[in-house]
Amino acid sequence: MLEPEHISSILLCSFALVVVLTIRSYLQRRRSHPLPPGPTPLPLIGNILSIPSEAPWATYAQWSRDYESDIVSFWNFDQLTIVVNSHAAAKELFERRSANYSQRPRNTMIDFAAAAISMAVAYGHDIAPENDRFVELAHRSFDMLSAVYFPGAALVNAFPSLRHLPSWLPFAGFKRYAKKCLQMTIEMKNVPWQSVKSRLVEGSAKPSLASKWIVENEESDAGEEADEAAKDAAAIIYAGGADTSSSATTTALLHLTLNPQVQRRAQEEIDRVVGRRRLPAFDDRASLPAITHDEKTYADPHDFTPERFLTESGILNKDESKIAFGYGRRICAGQHLADANVWILVATTLALYMFSNMKDENGNVIPIDISFSAGLVSHPAPFKCTIKPRDAEAEALIRSLQKSAA
Numbered sequence: 001m002l003e004p005e006h007i008s009s010i011l012l013c014s015f016a017l018v019v020v021l022t023i024r025s026y027l028q029r030r031r032s033h034p035l036p037p038g039p040t041p042l043p044l045i046g047n048i049l050s051i052p053s054e055a056p057w058a059t060y061a062q063w064s065r066d067y068e069s070d071i072v073s074f075w076n077f078d079q080l081t082i083v084v085n086s087h088a089a090a091k092e093l094f095e096r097r098s099a100n101y102s103q104r105p106r107n108t109m110i111d112f113a114a115a116a117i118s119m120a121v122a123y124g125h126d127i128a129p130e131n132d133r134f135v136e137l138a139h140r141s142f143d144m145l146s147a148v149y150f151p152g153a154a155l156v157n158a159f160p161s162l163r164h165l166p167s168w169l170p171f172a173g174f175k176r177y178a179k180k181c182l183q184m185t186i187e188m189k190n191v192p193w194q195s196v197k198s199r200l201v202e203g204s205a206k207p208s209l210a211s212k213w214i215v216e217n218e219e220s221d222a223g224e225e226a227d228e229a230a231k232d233a234a235a236i237i238y239a240g241g242a243d244t245s246s247s248a249t250t251t252a253l254l255h256l257t258l259n260p261q262v263q264r265r266a267q268e269e270i271d272r273v274v275g276r277r278r279l280p281a282f283d284d285r286a287s288l289p290a291i292t293h294d295e296k297t298y299a300d301p302h303d304f305t306p307e308r309f310l311t312e313s314g315i316l317n318k319d320e321s322k323i324a325f326g327y328g329r330r331i332c333a334g335q336h337l338a339d340a341n342v343w344i345l346v347a348t349t350l351a352l353y354m355f356s357n358m359k360d361e362n363g364n365v366i367p368i369d370i371s372f373s374a375g376l377v378s379h380p381a382p383f384k385c386t387i388k389p390r391d392a393e394a395e396a397l398i399r400s401l402q403k404s405a406a
């Protein structure tokens with residue numbers, strides 16, 4: 001048992017060490033190479049007070065306008081952050097000069113990856129309409145990671161040497177939080193994987209990447225290392241599909257609710273190509289041409305105008321609308337599956353349903369606040385809307401689909 005005076009000495013020495021490391025890093029920063037323009041950092045803490053916790057991307061965009069530069073920089077304590085605000089600059093840095101700029105500094109608190117797609121692809125699991133246990137696992141994991149995603153959220157990201165401090169120190173709570181993140185990630189990885197193994201034994205497993213890899217590894221006696229690698233790969237697909245695809249789909253439905261004229265045009269196009277007796281399929285996509293915020297690329301970037309992606313003749317243009325998936329070596333490996341997943345969700349939903357603003361008891365339209373969460377994955381703020389079948393024909397198709405799925 002440590003005596004109180006020993007604990008005080010340890011705390012004092014630890015604090016002194018942090019101060020020394022901080023001052024040394026600050027002095028090194030002052031001697032660094034020229035950087036892109038940005039706000040003047042304060043001593044020791046940098047620009048952390050200038051970065052809002054809500055919609056920080058709006059601040060980054062404003063800095064780009066203020067400093068008349070597509071690339072700006074700021075300091076999160078001792079950690080330098082470079083913000084690329086235009087498609088042209090991102091393409092130049094991460095594709096044409098990818099050898100120089102496609103490496104990302106290791107984030108001590110975020111050592112997990114998430115790509116995109118769905119539980120069906122990863123595990124052959126049909127998601128429950130509500131409170132699906134696997135999706136809830138992914139959501140809890142993302143919530144925990146989002147809490148440490150922003151500049152300043154975890155001091156260890158700015159000062160990696162802090163990871164050597166004992167976890168019981170008052171200001172080392174990040175180590176205890178990291179342990180919880182690790183436990184949650186292990187659970188998210190193991191629970192659905194073991195579920196597939198159990199279903200394989202029972203003979204009830206549906207085709208999926210997990211079932212395929214499990215069988216292949218067992219037949220080839222690949223060993224524990226191969227099993228862990230496959231388990232990790234499946235978890236990446238599952239985690240990405242549970243959060244990123246739902247965010248993209250919800251965003252699309254939010255804007256369709258707010259823009260009924262766009263919704264009607266999309267439904268007319270679906271009716272023309274697909275008809276009313278079936279749902280859209282991937283084969284229809286080429287005939288159903290279906291959004292970022294760089295003002296140099298898009299006029300009025302905050303307006304929902306899908307027709308900006310059409311040529312004068314009504315053909316889908318070659319717009320670089322996939323930049324949300326990244327560039328060069330950082331590009332999302334699951335972009336094609338994720339893109340297809342969101343497309344089929346939105347297209348089939350539009351074929352069947354109408355979305356509109358809710359009304360109060362006096363018949364007045366209840367406005368929807370367009371705001372987005374800030375985190376590892378940005379989601380629209382919760383909003384209420386009215387969802388109903390487009391007409392009797394759509395309702396009949398819905399009932400037919402429900403009956404065939406029963």
